[in-house]
Structures are given as structure tokens and as C-alpha cells.
Amino acid sequence: MTASSDDGNAPQDPARRDFLGTVTAAVATAGAVAACWPFISSMNPSTDVLAEANTEVDLSGIAAGQMQTVAWQGKPIFILHRTPDEITAMAASNGGKDPQPDGQRVKNPQWLVVIALCTHMGCIPNKNSEGWLCPCHGSVYDNSGRILSGPAPRNLDIPPYTFATADKIVIGKS
Amino acid sequence: MSNRVIAWIDQRFPLSSFIKHELTEYPTPRNLSYWWNFGFLAGFVLVLQVVSGLFLAMHYKPDTALAFDSVQHIMRNVNYGWLLRYMHSTGASAFFVVIYLHMARTLYYGSYRAPRELMWWSGQIILLTIMATAFMGYLLPWGQMSYWGAQVITALFGATPFVGDQIVIWLRGGFAVGDPTLTRFFALHYLLPFVIFAMVFIHLIALHSVKSSNPSGINLRAKDNIPFHPYFTIKDFFGLGIFLIVFCAFLFFKPDFFIGTENNIPANPLHTPTHIEPEWYFLPFYAILRAVPDALGGAVAMALSILIYGALPYLDRSKIPGGARYRPIYRLLFYIFVLDIMVLAYVGGQPPVGPVVSINRIATFIYFGVFLVLPFASIWEERWLRARGLPPAVQEILANEASQHGARQ
Ligand code: FES
Numbered sequence: 001m002t003a004s005s006d007d008g009n010a011p012q013d014p015a016r017r018d019f020l021g022t023v024t025a026a027v028a029t030a031g032a033v034a035a036c037w038p039f040i041s042s043m044n045p046s047t048d049v050l051a052e053a054n055t056e057v058d059l060s061g062i063a064a065g066q067m068q069t070v071a072w073q074g075k076p077i078f079i080l081h082r083t084p085d086e087i088t089a090m091a092a093s094n095g096g097k098d099p100q101p102d103g104q105r106v107k108n109p110q111w112l113v114v115i116a117l118c119t120h121m122g123c124i125p126n127k128n129s130e131g132w133l134c135p136c137h138g139s140v141y142d143n144s145g146r147i148l149s150g151p152a153p154r155n156l157d158i159p160p161y162t163f164a165t166a167d168k169i170v171i172g173k174s
Numbered sequence: 175m176s177n178r179v180i181a182w183i184d185q186r187f188p189l190s191s192f193i194k195h196e197l198t199e200y201p202t203p204r205n206l207s208y209w210w211n212f213g214f215l216a217g218f219v220l221v222l223q224v225v226s227g228l229f230l231a232m233h234y235k236p237d238t239a240l241a242f243d244s245v246q247h248i249m250r251n252v253n254y255g256w257l258l259r260y261m262h263s264t265g266a267s268a269f270f271v272v273i274y275l276h277m278a279r280t281l282y283y284g285s286y287r288a289p290r291e292l293m294w295w296s297g298q299i300i301l302l303t304i305m306a307t308a309f310m311g312y313l314l315p316w317g318q319m320s321y322w323g324a325q326v327i328t329a330l331f332g333a334t335p336f337v338g339d340q341i342v343i344w345l346r347g348g349f350a351v352g353d354p355t356l357t358r359f360f361a362l363h364y365l366l367p368f369v370i371f372a373m374v375f376i377h378l379i380a381l382h383s384v385k386s387s388n389p390s391g392i393n394l395r396a397k398d399n400i401p402f403h404p405y406f407t408i409k410d411f412f413g414l415g416i417f418l419i420v421f422c423a424f425l426f427f428k429p430d431f432f433i434g435t436e437n438n439i440p441a442n443p444l445h446t447p448t449h450i451e452p453e454w455y456f457l458p459f460y461a462i463l464r465a466v467p468d469a470l471g472g473a474v475a476m477a478l479s480i481l482i483y484g485a486l487p488y489l490d491r492s493k494i495p496g497g498a499r500y501r502p503i504y505r506l507l508f509y510i511f512v513l514d515i516m517v518l519a520y521v522g523g524q525p526p527v528g529p530v531v532s533i534n535r536i537a538t539f540i541y542f543g544v545f546l547v548l549p550f551a552s553i554w555e556e557r558w559l560r561a562r563g564l565p566p567a568v569q570e571i572l573a574n575e576a577s578q579h580g581a582r583q
Binding site for chain 2: 043046120135
């Protein structure tokens with residue numbers, strides 16, 4: 001098309017011009033939004049943080065009835081060596097607010113492995129003989145890490161883990 | 175000589191006319207009480223925080239291995255480091271004191287009503303930004319309360335449906351609060367004051383366009399306005415003197431009054447303090463968070479408890495000019511509300527056992543109840559006041575407004 005067809009100033013086809021304007025604006029907006037991504041993504045965990053994703057724990061030093069707290073991905077993990085009494089008591093109950101059989105929460109009923117952060121607001125619950133009591137707002141968990149009462153909505157979360165040998169687990173790999 | 179300099183500048187920049195327009199001839203209602211001092215005081219504290227913060231940043235190290243010790247280094251080794259640090263920490267509390275009083279004045283005198291909605295909303299944004307800045311600043315000393323406060327508050331975002339966990343990890347830059355979190359909080363703590371300054375600027379431009387409200391609630395005649403300078407500069411500076419006496423009393427005699435003792439223990443991700451409580455200025459909102467037994471519901475209620483102020487210009491439906499002074503029902507609601515906030519602040523600092531839980535819930539109910547009742551109460555109150563008979567001057571103002579409104583349609 002040549003520009004010489006009329007007085008030279010008035011657009012020949014205003015709709016076409018509007019369309020081009022809209023498309024330009026849309027592409028520019030999409031580009032600007034896409035350019036935000038590197039900045040947003042830079043705030044996600046860096047590769048070295050991700051590299052520390054697995055923790056190995058030797059279980060041989062934990063006697064029955066004892067609990068050990070280890071760190072995994074900067075989070076505390078409770079490893080509880082349960083006594084036969086506790087195992088039978090837990091197998092018999094189904095928890096409270098968030099019912100779940102004990103069998104689904106352990107790989108080996110002797111060993112309970114849970115993330116030690118209260119599912120309410122992330123405080124670390126304190127161990128007592130019945131299970132755990134969260135000091136922050138009073139959530140009560142049993143020896144399977146199941147919520148019995150208090151404001152916490154869920155049972156204590158189970159991290160992914162595997163038994164590498166009979167008394168060694170790797171947390172972070174399932 | 176100086177006249178020639180000023181003339182030279184005035185040809186190139188509107189200096190004299192600016193000073194005239196915004197200060198020496200800026201019309202200010204002559205009946206402003208000392209309740210109108212707090213905006214100026216908030217500006218003063220903002221400058222104080224920026225200056226003390228800048229000099230602290232020259233010695234502070236945002237690294238989990240060094241942060242706690244660098245604060246001790248500031249306190250013990252840096253010349254006047256103790257003064258800078260206590261100025262900054264006391265200043266944070268002072269900031270909230272003056273801002274809350276500034277807001278209480280706005281509520282009492284109904285200064286948020288038309289045409290000052292944009293002042294109210296820009297003020298809301300300033301408040302939210304200050305809250306974010308204070309929250310991030312509290313992590314920097316890397317003590318136990320710093321760490322667990324940040325852990326709990328970032329965990330709140332986990333209540334977001336579907337992407338909650340990813341958002342929490344993104345905010346922290348790791349699976350728990352750690353080094354990346356500390357570094358980014360420092361960066362943002364340094365950035366946000368610029369945002370606050372920009373918002374304060376907008377707040378002031380809006381102010382100089384709608385002018386100050388005043389205790390009578392009606393626009394004064396031109397002859398009842400007096401220039402801001404020197405009359406109100408003097409009044410503001412006198413108020414500043416009183417403020418500084420109180421501020422320095424805390425700064426020099428009770429410097430750790432606002433710092434939790436628990437924060438003198440370095441952060442330990444594997445041990446929660448027995449009782450986590452936020453700084454005093456967050457307590458009412460924290461109490462509202464705890465009042466709802468559901469995580470998402472609690473977070474929403476807390477957000478709403480702050481954002482709901484923005485709706486006030488629409489919730490208050492009364493056309494009677496003047497605030498609580500001339501509106502008995504509104505005044506009653508105001509005092510119930512203030513009392514209720516104090517109850518919330520108290521229970522927010524108590525461990526949630528026994529009667530605290532129910533008091534917390536009732537107070538939360540009243541908090542939102544006041545906002546819900548306001549539209550009906552204000553309409554009813556206006557009807558009652560009109561039936562009782564308004565002073566002729568006020569009737570005239572209302573009639574004028576009504577006819578203007580009619581003319582516009
Ligand atoms: S964080 Fe455990 S009960 Fe609230």
C-alpha cells in the first residue's frame with residue numbers, strides 16, 4: 001500500500017491502526033511480565049540450599065523410648081524409637097482430628113520419623129510421655145505424631161525417607 | 175545579595191512561590207488542637223529511623239554467622255553504637271505510638287470522610303509498609319524471638335490454597351528461615367523506607383489539596399484560617415519537645431523496655447522459646463489471628479482486621495459534620511472500639527489457655543462487629559439527631575450540601 005492515496009495525514013484504515021496498537025501493547029506487556037521471572041525465581045532456594053536436601057541418620061545410638069532431633073533442610077526432624085507398649089497403643093488408636101492409622105505413618109513401627117514443626121504455626125512441640133505438646137498454642141500430639149487437640153489442623157508431617165540399612169535412614173529420599 | 179540569589183533561583187525553579195503556597199500562606203484552620211500534631215511527629219520519627227538505620231547499616235552484617243555478634247559489636251565497640259541501636263529500636267515503637275494516635279484522632283474526628291478518602295487510604299498503605307518494615311527489621315538482630323517470629327509469620331502464607339508451601343519456600347529462600355531469609359529481609363528493610371517516603375509525599379500532596387480537617391468537622395471560613403508558618407510550625411515544634419522528653423526517657427533510662435529478653439539468645443532453629451509473642455504493636459492483630467481456629471481463616475481475619483479500615487468512608491453513612499464530638503452514638507462506638515483493641519492487645523500477649531481463649535474470641539467479634547454496626551448506627555443516629563433538632567448553622571450546611579449534590583446530578 002502506498003501512503004500517497006489521500007491528503008497524507010488521515011489514517012486510511014483506523015481499525016487496522018488500532019489493531020496494531022493493541023498487539024504492540026500486548027506483546028510489550030507479555031515481555032515485561034516475562035522479564036520479571038528471573039527476579040522472582042532468584043528468590044527461590046539456590047542450588048547449594050537444594051544440594052543439602054538429604055540427611056543421613058545412624059539409628060544405632062537411639063535406645064528404645066528415646067527421641068533424637070536431627071536437622072533436615074534446616075528443619076528439625078524427630079526420630080522416636082518407640083517401645084513395644086507405645087507401638088501397640090498407637091496401632092490400636094486412629095488419632096483424633098485428622099484420623100490416620102499408625103501403619104500409614106511409619107515404615108517400621110519401631111521408628112517414628114516426623115517433621116518437628118507444629119502444623120499450626122511451625123513451633124517445635126515438646127516431648128512428653130504421651131507424645132508432644134506444642135508450647136505456642138497448646139496443640140497435643142500422640143506418639144504417632146497425630147493431632148489430638150488444639151489449633152493445629154493436621155498430624156505432624158512425615159518427611160520422605162528410606163532405610164538404607166537396618167539402622168540407617170536417609171531423610172529426603174523415598 | 176541573598177535576594178539576588180533567590181531571584182536567580184526563582185527564574186529557574188519555583189522556590190519562593192512554593193514556600194509561600196505550602197508554608198507561609200498555606201491556610202490552616204486556627205482551631206487545630208494538639209491532636210493534629212501526630213502527623214508531623216510521624217514524619218520526624220521517619221527521618222530519625224532512616225538516619226539511625228543508615229549509620230547502623232555501616233556496622234551491621236546480614237549473615238546468620240555474623241548478624242548476632244555484629245549487633246553486640248555495635249553495642250560495645252562502635253562509638254555511640256549503643257545510642258544508634260537503641261534510638262532505632264525505641265524509634266520503631268515510637269513510630270507505632272504516634273501513628274496509632276494519629277489514626278485514633280482521624281477516627282474520633284471523622285477526618286477520613288469525604289473529601290479526605292485518599293488521605294486515609296494513602297495512610298493505610300503507609301501503615302502496611304511500616305508494618306512490613308518493622309517485621310523484617312525485627313529479624314535482623316538474629317535472636318530467638320527474631321527467628322521464631324519470622325518463622326511463624328512466614329508460615330502464615332502457607333495457608334494460601336494450592337501453592338502455600340511453594341510461597342513459603344520462595345519467601346524464605348530455603349526450607350526454613352535461614353541465611354537467604356536474613357539477607358533478603360535486610361535488603362527489603364532498606365528498600366521499604368523509600369516506598370514510605372514516596373507514600374508520605376502522596377499523603378502530603380493530597381493534604382495540601384483538601385487541607386487539614388479540624389475539630390469542628392466543618393470547613394472554616396477563609397478568615398478563620400491562619401498561615402501554617404509560623405503558627406503551626408511553632409505548635410508542632412512545641413509538641414516535638416514534649417515527644418522528645420518521653421522518647422529520651424525511654425531511650426536513656428529504659429532502652430530495652432521494648433526488646434524481648436528472649437532476643438538476647440542467638441537464634442536456634444532447633445529450639446522454640448516457650449512463649450512466642452510479637453512486638454506490642456502487632457499484638458491486637460496477632461490476637462485476631464489466633465481467635466480463628468482455622469489456619470486460613472485466621473490469616474484472612476488478620477488481613478481483614480487491617481484492610482477493613484479502608485472501607486470506613488463508606489461504612490460511615492452519616493452526613494452530620496464533625497466526628498465523635500457531635501455524634502453520641504459514634505462516640506460510644508469509638509470508645510468501645512479503642513477499649514476492645516486494648517483488650518485484644520492484652521490477650522495477644524498471654525498464652526492461649528483458659529479464659530484467654532474466649533475473651534480473645536469475644537473481643538475479635540466486637541472488633542468486626544463495630545465495623546458491621548457502623549452503617550446502621552450512623553444512619554439511625556443521623557435521623558435521631560435531625561429529629562432532635564440540629565443547630566441552624568449545621569442545618570444550613572447540610573441543606574447546601576444537599577442542593578449541590580442535587581445540582582450535580
Ligand atoms: S504453633 Fe503449635 S499450637 Fe500453634
